[in-house]
Amino acid sequence: MPKKTPKIDELNVLEAAADMADLARQIAHHDAAYHQKDAPEISDAAYDALRNRYRALLVAFPHLAPVNDPEQRVGVAPAAGFTKVAHVVPMLSLANAFSDDDVAEFATRIRRFLNLPENETLEFVAEPKIDGLSCSLRYEQGALVVAATRGDGTTGENITANIMTMKDVPKKLTAPFPDSVEIRGEIYMNRDDFIKLNKQREASGEQIFANPRNAAAGSVRQLDSTITASRPLKFFGYALGERVTGDAEQQALRKTIAHWGFKLNEPSRLCKTVDDILDYYHDIESKRHALPFDIDGVVYKLNRFDWQERLGFVSRSPRWAIAHKFAAEQAETKLNNIHIQVGRTGALTPVAELEPVTVGGVVVSRATLHNEDEIARKDIRVGDIVRIQRAGDVIPQVIGVDEKRRAKNSTPFVMPTHCPECGSLAIREEGMAVRRCTGGLICPAQAVEHLRHFTSRTAFNIEGFGEQRVHELWQDKIIQSPADIFRLKNHRATLETREGWGEKSVEKLLAAIEARRTISLDRFIYALGIRQVGEATAKLLARHYHSLDAWRDAMVAAQDTESAARHDLESIDQIGALMARDIVGFFAEPHNIQVLDDLASELTIESHQKPDTHNSPLAGKTIVFTGTLETMSRAEAKAKAENLGAKVAGSVSAKTDYVVVGADAGSKADKARALGVNVLDEHKWAALLATL
DNA sequence: CAGCCTCGAGTTCT
DNA sequence: CTCGAGGCTG
Known part of the structure; x- marks a missing residue:
């Protein structure tokens, strides 16, 4: 709660953004207390004061409206579906290890990155990896205010009402606790409870769940929370959304989380060597079926937080933790036939038609074989007995063939040289893995x-x-x-x-x-199905050319390899010569231009909105990014800055307005400080964006 | 030029 | 989810 309320016109953008986000959170909290729990915590006058200040800020800084803008929210419980919740810190996934070697390499990588001496001990907290669904719980002043699913990692679904019904989730934390804290954990169902639930459902003629994971996921996504309340869901906490406690180690944090009132994932062990870790792994693996819940592996987290921070993230996963997976359940079955599918780009994909078999609780009858090289590598033949598994426990995959049980007269698979659908020649380009039908739209x-x-x-x-x-x-x-x-x-x-x-x-x-009939330019470009132009590239093109006409004209002009239009296209970050060739090539075909113009006559294609930089704090500013950004890719950061009217430069100069510094930043950060340029750490940057 | 990261295009089953 | 390919970085 704000101690004093500074005058709105004295606030800078970052302060206003933080203030608004904070107010939005408080309002959401009090809405929930009032409407859902019938237990208002503040007077109506105090509540009105919060809302009034929020509205005043919104008038002054309309572009800073947070995702959970109370002014946009109609009532508390959504009528249909779930509202979205933006995660302040993205919920990332873990990298996987499948062998003892992978684990050893993981430890070595950490040693090398931290530049640790041989005799320095690396401690890891090892925990079972339960097959459930991850969930984020936000507590304000110790009270549960928002619960959200992982979603795509950036945005999840608001499942607060359902989570409120769970016994394992404390509605109030046991003091002491920070003002605001996000606990992350796993929602799951015990195997016995799952079996009992399925028996009930079977008796009442309802569809049974395939596995405990699906049962838990289905229960959490109920629109009627009384149904969720009737399901035997469990929860344990394993991490924080952001560091807010004084705990210096993972192990200590576990104790803190338990003190607040959460269950932990057990059995866990503090391991001091790779041998310790592997010992734990094999121990859990052997006990696997004696545990009350299903697990698909174990997780190792580096114990020291200061080292975790130094290690940071690669791509979408932390360098300081890894999931060591158990071997996926496998099955053997007969490969009845290899069917050739033809995709939108003409790619011929061989698909195995299998004698149906149950793997990991699901009946599998087809599996992709990717391409002809893959088939040759594994020497997969029609009639073979093949071993299959579900990769990442989802997509069926043919692992190999039992050659001893192969029919004597079997012959290697030969990829057809003509398209099975239209008979056109199917060609494999030099150095390419896929064979493509040349028939085009015929x-x-x-x-x-x-x-x-x-x-x-x-x-x-x-x-x-x-x-x-x-x-x-x-x-x-x-x-x-x-x-x-x-x-x-x-x-x-x-x-x-x-x-x-x-x-x-x-x-x-x-x-x-x-x-x-009305569509945004980027979606329109994506829908055209130009080779190599997916959602991301379509957005780049829309942002660069703004209108369909401008793009069309430029692409027609770009038919000449040396034209300025062609260079302009290639100057777009992320678009190189090969992609430019395919994009311009699309316009070389008169038929394609006809299709495009025909469509344009039927549709209203909205030009790309030049960002309203009028009010933007970054309008006309020059920003430089340096170091490894953890919460977003460089391209993403750049796109967002540009949307706010900023110019993104590669190097720091006196003209630079802001430098956003990620992990392991080098000379640019030093130079910025030397020149007295504003330096934002990634956290501040993300906090600002989160509210836009 | 190698090693990365991101994107596109393919895929399964409920 | 996985693979392959294109583009960027150092």
Whole structure:
């Protein structure tokens, strides 16, 4: 709670952002106390004061509205679905180790990175890795205010109402506790409870859950929290969202978390050597089935926090922790056939058709074989008995073949040289792993997959346009090119008479199509399905060219390899010569330009919004990033800064306004300090962005 | 030029 | 989730 309230016009941007985020959190907390628990903690007048100050700040700094903007929230409990929660610090995943060697290497890497002498002991806290779902719990003044799922790591779902029903989750922490703390942990279900639950469901004719993990996940995502309350969910805490305690070690933090009122994941052990670690691993592995819950491995975390901080993160996972996985459950089955699938780009993908077999609680009947090299490497033949597992316990994978049980007359698999769908030649380019059909849109598979990509969730997101319908309409020549989708309303009468299509479903489909007649430029570019242009690249192009016309003109001009337009395209960060070739190549085909113009005549394509830099704190400023950023990639940081109207430069000079310093920053940070340039650490930078 | 990181494109099953 | 490929960094 703010001790004193500074005048709004005296606040700088960072202070205002922090103030607003804080107020939003407090308001959310009191909303919950009032509406959900019928136990208001402050007077109405005090509550109104919070809201008034928040509104005043919002007027002064509209661009700083936090994600959980109370002014945007209608009521407390969402009517349908869950609201989103942005994680202040992303919830990352762990790197995996599959062998003893991987673990030894993990320890060596840490030693090398920290430059430790041989005789220095590395302590690790080892814990079982329970197969559940991770969850973040935010406590303000010791009271639980928000619970969120991991989601994609950056944004999760608000499941507070459901979590409030769980016995293992304290609603109040046992003092002493920090003003604000985020505890992260795992929600799971014991095996016995899972079996009992399934028996009940079976008796009442409900669908049974495949495994405890699914049962826990399904229970947490209930819209009616009385259902969640009836499920035997458990929770243990294992980490904090950010460091707020004085604990210097993981082991001590475990004690603190337990003191606050949480259960811990046990059995754990403090290990001092790699041999200790492996000993623990093998011990747990042998006890695995005696534990009350399912685990898929164990986790090792470096004990000392100061070393954790120095190590930081690579990509999306910490360098100071690793998950040592148990061997995935495997099964043997017969490979009945190898089917060739043709994708949207013409890629021929061999897929194994398997005699159905249960692996890890799921019946598997197909598995990708990736490409012909992969098949040759493993010498996989039709009729073989193959061993399969589910990679990361999800995607089925053929590990190998039992050659002793192979039929004498079996022959190696030969990849077809022609497309199985259209008969066109299928070519493997020099140095490439995939073979592609050259039929283009003549190939029915490519044509249909192309349209499917166009309507997919991440492109035009037209609901009710699945593979079946797209294929049907394409085959009957009602839809041949993407623009035909938007002329489908002219076929209403014909559609309604089709088998399997009622008046209602046609109505729904047409409405879904109309809802997408207006689309953002980046989605539009992505939907075109240009080779190598995915969501990220489409965004880059939209941001660079702003409007469809500007982009179209530039690409037409870029047909000449030496043109300025071509150089302009290649000057975009992340776009090199090869990608430029594919993008410009798309426009070399008159048919593609026709399709594009035809679409443009049916649609409203929103130009890329030049960021409203009018109010932005970073407008016209020059920013330099240095060191390893942990919460976002460099490209992401750059994009965000540019969206706020900033210029991102590569080196520090007197003209630089801000330097954002990540881990292991070198000379740039020193130079910035020497020049007296504003230096922001990553935390401040992220806190600012989190509120925008 | 190697080693990285990120992106795209493919995939399974509920 | 995994693989391969393209682009950037040092």
